[in-house]
Amino acid sequence: ARPLIALKAVLIGDLPVANPVITGLLGDGTDLLPDGTLVLAPGAAASLAVEVEPAAGEDATFAWYATLGAIERYQSSPTEIVAPEEAGLGWLFVVVRDGRGGSASAKVAVRVEAE
Numbered sequence: 759a760r761p762l763i764a765l766k767a768v769l770i771g772d773l774p775v776a777n778p779v780i781t782g783l784l785g786d787g788t789d790l791l792p793d794g795t796l797v798l799a800p801g802a803a804a805s806l807a808v809e810v811e812p813a814a815g816e817d818a819t820f821a822w823y824a825t826l827g828a829i830e831r832y833q834s835s836p837t838e839i840v841a842p843e844e845a846g847l848g849w850l851f852v853v854v855r856d857g858r859g860g861s862a863s864a865k866v867a868v869r870v871e872a873e
Contacts (some may be wrong), residue, residue, distance in 0.1 A: 776819075777860040782809035783852060785839075785866070795867040796850055798827070798841035807836040808852045810862065817857025825849045826868045841870045 782789045784807040785796040798804055806822060806829070814820075815852045818837040826848025831837045839850065848868045 766849065775858060775860060776812070778810040778854055778862045779814065779850070780854060780862045780864045781811050782807075783810070783850075783864050783866055784836075785850075789862060790847060790866040794853060796839075796871055798839075798870050799873050800841055800843045800845065800870055801837050803840045805836055805838055806850075806852075808864070810854050810856075814854065815857065819855045819857065821853045821854075821855075823851040824868065826863045826870060839868075841868075845870050845872060 780791070784790050784805070785794075786804045787796070790796055796804060808820065814835075820833055822829045822832045822837060822839075824839060826846050827839045827841045829837060829839050835852075849865055850868045851863060851865045853861060853863045
């Protein structure tokens with residue numbers, strides 16, 4: 759086997775760097791932070807978006823996770839969640855990385871209930 763050789767650059771300096779702050783987690787346009795619950799009908803879809811300060815730049819990445827429902831474009835903001843056909847309780851998480859080493863995350867409850 760050949761040895762694996764790698765190079766790594768580490769920036770050393772006195773540059774102030776702060777993590778982004780999630781200022782809003784929107785479900786169908788309604789801010790669910792700090793203690794909201796995303797309520798969905800069985801099989802229904804809802805739009806999702808995250809707001810951050812400072813504003814997300816072109817290097818920012820997003821990751822959505824749900825213990826209830828499905829998020830097809832889970833690395834986009836805005837995106838959409840689709841509820842399962844059965845009622846239940848779960849969680850929705852979002853992670854924002856600013857592309858400069860900073861990150862932030864938030865979670866809200868998800869409830870699927872028949873109307």
